[in-house]
Amino acid sequence: MLTIKDLEVSTQDKKIIKGIDLQLESGKIHVLMGPNGSGKSTLANTLMGHPGFSVDKGDILFENDSILDLEPFERSQKGIFLSFQYPAEIPGVNISSYLRMIYNKKSGENLSPVKFRALLKEKMALLDIDESVLDRYLNEGFSGGEKKRMEVLQLLVLEPKLAILDETDSGLDIDAIKIVSSAVNNIQKDSDMTILLITHYTRILEYINADKVFVMQDGKITKSGGKILAHELEESGYTS
Amino acid sequence: MGKRQLEEKKEKTTKKDPLDTDYKTKYGFSDPEKHVFKAQKGLNEDLVRQISKMKDEPEWMLEFRLKSLEIFNRKPNPTWGGDLSKIDYDDIYYYAKPSEKAERDWEDVPADVKDTFEKLGVPQAEREFLAGVKAQYDSEVIYDSLRDELSDEGIIFMSTDDALKAYPEYFKEYFGKIISPTDNKFAALNSAVWSGGSFVYIPEGAKVSRPLQAYFRINAEKMGQFERTLIIAEKGSYAHYVEGCTAPVYSADALHAAVVEVIIKPEARFRYTTIQNWSGDVYNLVTKRARVEENAVMEWVDGNLGSKLTMKYPSCLLVGEGAHGEVLSIAYANSGQHQDAGAKMVHTASNTSSSIVSKSISLGGGRSSYRGLVSVSPLAKNVKSRVECDALILDSESASDTFPVMDIKESSANIEHEATVSKIGEEKLFYLMSRGLTENEAMGLMVSGFIEPIVKELPLEYAVELNRLIELEMEGSVG
Amino acid sequence: MKTEFIKLGENTKVKVSEDTQFVLDVKANGGDLNQSIDVVFEKSGVSAEIIGVFKLLGGEEIGLRTSAIHKVPNTQCFTHIKGVLMDKSSSNYVGKIIIEKDAQQTSSYLEDNILVVGEGTNNISQPILEIEADDVRASHGATTGRINKDQLFYLQSRGLSEEEAQEVIIEGFLNSLLNRIQDETIRNKVKERLNV
Numbered sequence: 001m002l003t004i005k006d007l008e009v010s011t012q013d014k015k016i017i018k019g020i021d022l023q024l025e026s027g028k029i030h031v032l033m034g035p036n037g038s039g040k041s042t043l044a045n046t047l048m049g050h051p052g053f054s055v056d057k058g059d060i061l062f063e064n065d066s067i068l069d070l071e072p073f074e075r076s077q078k079g080i081f082l083s084f085q086y087p088a089e090i091p092g093v094n095i096s097s098y099l100r101m102i103y104n105k106k107s108g109e110n111l112s113p114v115k116f117r118a119l120l121k122e123k124m125a126l127l128d129i130d131e132s133v134l135d136r137y138l139n140e141g142f143s144g145g146e147k148k149r150m151e152v153l154q155l156l157v158l159e160p161k162l163a164i165l166d167e168t169d170s171g172l173d174i175d176a177i178k179i180v181s182s183a184v185n186n187i188q189k190d191s192d193m194t195i196l197l198i199t200h201y202t203r204i205l206e207y208i209n210a211d212k213v214f215v216m217q218d219g220k221i222t223k224s225g226g227k228i229l230a231h232e233l234e235e236s237g238y239t240s
Numbered sequence: 241m242g243k244r245q246l247e248e249k250k251e252k253t254t255k256k257d258p259l260d261t262d263y264k265t266k267y268g269f270s271d272p273e274k275h276v277f278k279a280q281k282g283l284n285e286d287l288v289r290q291i292s293k294m295k296d297e298p299e300w301m302l303e304f305r306l307k308s309l310e311i312f313n314r315k316p317n318p319t320w321g322g323d324l325s326k327i328d329y330d331d332i333y334y335y336a337k338p339s340e341k342a343e344r345d346w347e348d349v350p351a352d353v354k355d356t357f358e359k360l361g362v363p364q365a366e367r368e369f370l371a372g373v374k375a376q377y378d379s380e381v382i383y384d385s386l387r388d389e390l391s392d393e394g395i396i397f398m399s400t401d402d403a404l405k406a407y408p409e410y411f412k413e414y415f416g417k418i419i420s421p422t423d424n425k426f427a428a429l430n431s432a433v434w435s436g437g438s439f440v441y442i443p444e445g446a447k448v449s450r451p452l453q454a455y456f457r458i459n460a461e462k463m464g465q466f467e468r469t470l471i472i473a474e475k476g477s478y479a480h481y482v483e484g485c486t487a488p489v490y491s492a493d494a495l496h497a498a499v500v501e502v503i504i505k506p507e508a509r510f511r512y513t514t515i516q517n518w519s520g521d522v523y524n525l526v527t528k529r530a531r532v533e534e535n536a537v538m539e540w541v542d543g544n545l546g547s548k549l550t551m552k553y554p555s556c557l558l559v560g561e562g563a564h565g566e567v568l569s570i571a572y573a574n575s576g577q578h579q580d581a582g583a584k585m586v587h588t589a590s591n592t593s594s595s596i597v598s599k600s601i602s603l604g605g606g607r608s609s610y611r612g613l614v615s616v617s618p619l620a621k622n623v624k625s626r627v628e629c630d631a632l633i634l635d636s637e638s639a640s641d642t643f644p645v646m647d648i649k650e651s652s653a654n655i656e657h658e659a660t661v662s663k664i665g666e667e668k669l670f671y672l673m674s675r676g677l678t679e680n681e682a683m684g685l686m687v688s689g690f691i692e693p694i695v696k697e698l699p700l701e702y703a704v705e706l707n708r709l710i711e712l713e714m715e716g717s718v719g
Numbered sequence: 720m721k722t723e724f725i726k727l728g729e730n731t732k733v734k735v736s737e738d739t740q741f742v743l744d745v746k747a748n749g750g751d752l753n754q755s756i757d758v759v760f761e762k763s764g765v766s767a768e769i770i771g772v773f774k775l776l777g778g779e780e781i782g783l784r785t786s787a788i789h790k791v792p793n794t795q796c797f798t799h800i801k802g803v804l805m806d807k808s809s810s811n812y813v814g815k816i817i818i819e820k821d822a823q824q825t826s827s828y829l830e831d832n833i834l835v836v837g838e839g840t841n842n843i844s845q846p847i848l849e850i851e852a853d854d855v856r857a858s859h860g861a862t863t864g865r866i867n868k869d870q871l872f873y874l875q876s877r878g879l880s881e882e883e884a885q886e887v888i889i890e891g892f893l894n895s896l897l898n899r900i901q902d903e904t905i906r907n908k909v910k911e912r913l914n915v
Contacts, residue, residue, distance in 0.1 A: 048876050051868070072875035073884075081876075088873040092895030093887055101887075102877045137895065154877065618839075633853040636823065646844040648863055651804075651835045660858035661850045 007058035018219035079161030144171030181207030308431030403439030437467035454483035534560030555584035573606030722902035752782035766795035775808035806837030
């Protein structure tokens with residue numbers, strides 16, 4: 001459902017992605033691993049349309065249509081979601097109102113605050129997030145872990161077709177990883193969501209069932225395989 | 241002071257001193273009856289003409305001086321800043337040959353000044369010079385050999401008086417262009433009666449690794465009242481100019497008004513470090529400005545101690561794209577002192593940036609004020625500027641002010657300003673004292689820590705001396 | 720803390736007699752260039768907040784001055800001003816904190832943030848501190864800048880168009896101060912004025 005062809009991406013005159021081909025299959029969980037600086041985050045941001053990166057070559061096809069000319073909000077409308085590695089803090093924006101706004105936009109519904117609250121409570125329970133969070137401002141004063149959980153909450157609210165999780169596990173302790181993983185597993189099963197999980201550590205793979213694993217190094221995809229590849233990497237690192 | 245070890249190399253020489261300050265020989269006053277220059281108070285056209293004549297200046301410089309005098313007379317004192325009302329312009333000597341400058345007896349030097357010299361380990365010969373007891377400092381030999389080394393690399397470093405004669409073309413092009421006499425009353429004053437100061441020229445691509453110490457050059461002519469410095473840093477060059485010293489410098493002159501003009505060409509980098517510690521009732525009013533061209537960097541490092549009133553706002557005109565200006569400033573005001581210091585950053589080109597860090601300390605009834613300006617012109621896009629000014633008030637008698645202005649006429653600028661005023665925290669004091677330090681030692685340590693970000697940018701000897709000086713001041717004033 | 724809605728003249732003065740939030744009725748339309756308020760602390764033990772929010776639409780101009788004047792010991796003040804500048808608007812703000820010699824144990828802070836959204840804007844900001852007592856805490860912070868690009872991208876990635884994302888950020892910027900207003904009626908009044 002997502003095809004990346006011959007992609008080259010640079011930022012500020014520095015080439016980061018040096019030619020990759022990648023296929024994501026609908027309803028499957030894909031894991032992208034690699035050392036720091038390999039270009040994983042760049043790929044995630046490029047898929048979402050970050051203005052700071054330029055596509056020098058190649059194409060990105062989502063459900064068979066190129067999305068290169070689409071603005072980030074258009075890509076979101078189409079069903080692409082990015083859970084950021086470093087989510088922005090936006091002062092003064094109440095979380096509850098914000099979530100309702102993005103939900104209503106996506107679904108085309110016009111849920112009242114009360115109805116939305118009910119919907120939200122369910123999802124928050126899956127992630128073990130306390131209600132008091134709803135009175136706070138978006139990511140303001142949140143710890144790294146709290147921000148990551150807020151990202152996954154937004155994923156549950158938007159129910160995208162493709163969810164790109166950029167190092168969602170970093171900054172989370174083992175309990176948080178378990179919770180996040182179970183929420184992701186559940187929603188994936190229920191809605192047949194396609195997942196691209198970007199991670200540096202293999203730890204999360206114990207809790208999420210990877211169908212396919214890719215390794216990225218120095219701007220290129222160097223290996224691809226099944227779950228077994230993940231274990232090999234765990235044993236011997238990236239350079240084998 | 242800075243090069244104490246070089247003291248040992250002092251020796252009498254028969255070499256002709258290029259900075260011969262024997263005006264009698266140099267300017268042809270061999271016959272005292274012919275030219276009688278009598279030291280006189282007050283400022284008038286006649287005095288200005290005499291000064292220019294004695295220096296044997298070209299006609300255009302005399303015109304410049306006379307026009308400046310007119311401007312000085314016309315302009316009123318500024319209505320902001322420190323209290324200038326007590327200056328009686330008619331009761332001041334505006335020019336006196338160095339050899340005629342009034343000297344005083346060692347016995348008359350205040351005890352605390354002598355004490356500071358002792359504690360800082362200043363050699364006796366230097367002490368006498370700094371305290372105004374001796375007119376000359378025998379460092380000419382050291383200075384000469386330094387100058388020869390530099391000239392091999394094409395670097396010019398000489399007194400402004402001499403440079404006017406040797407390199408008139410630079411003066412015609414740059415003198416008075418960065419700071420015009422109309423800029424403020426004291427720039428006009430300096431422009432009328434300037435004498436002494438440094439001329440520095442760094443040729444294209446030259447990288448001067450060792451700081452140029454103005455201390456030695458100035459010594460030969462004694463600390464000047466109305467020094468005029470002109471610095472030209474050509475494309476891609478790098479140099480560091482250092483002047484002043486931390487030891488208290490006695491001046492018989494009540495009014496000092498210096499002017500420093502710096503031109504930094506594209507991709508060049510220049511740092512100008514000043515530490516001034518005027519002892520006595522000195523009004524120290526300085527106008528310092530650099531014009532910074534494309535991708536060039538100017539750094540002003542400024543330490544102000546002593547004097548009755550210092551008004552000094554090093555500034556950068558960021559006229560070329562990508563230019564960067566920085567001011568690191570320390571002001572220390574003790575009893576009866578007012579430091580009104582700060583910085584000005586004027587952004588007229590796009591993608592320029594500036595940073596101002598000011599740390600001030602006031603104690604014993606002193607007052608230290610930060611006065612600054614960051615301005616962005618309508619066509620200067622993507623300007624970034626950050627100002628941080630912190631003040632420490634050490635007792636209930638002292639005061640501190642900050643008067644920053646941000647004037648932003650363009651919509652893409654990103655400007656930040658932060659200021660804090662506080663005293664030394666009780667808990668921190670207690671913590672240090674609980675580790676065995678006396679209250680004075682603890683406070684001294686905290687004050688050092690407060691100014692550390694700037695002190696670490698000073699040449700090592702200055703940093704050490706400045707810290708030691710602050711410790712001494714704390715010992716004297718606290719409790 | 721009680722909340723008071725203060726109309727601003729050229730030389731408005733208020734004395735702080737009890738803990739009060741002074742919400743300034745800042746006039747943005749009509750180009751009022753001389754809005755000034757002195758908040759004077761002559762009674763010990765009280766604290767105050769001074770809140771001023773404005774949004775200047777195309778071509779509007781504003782001149783605002785606030786002074787927190789501490790004359791006696793042991794008072795607290797927090798001055799917080801936020802403004803949004805749309806095309807060709809101009810703001811001139813002077814914010815003073817004056818702590819006189821006898822006003823020991825004063826805490827006084829000033830925050831002044833300008834969010835520039837339009838083009839061709841002008842803003843002058845002068846946060847001033849005049850402090851004559853030592854056992855005090857005083858600080859000020861002033862910022863001027865455009866909307867943060869990362870924030871824009873983040874919201875767009877959640878399905879908001881650029882204009883919508885901008886609106887959310889501007890609202891958030893103003894709300895983070897407006898939501899400090901304790902009196903609901905006053906708060907809503909100000910929000911309404913600002914279209915927030």
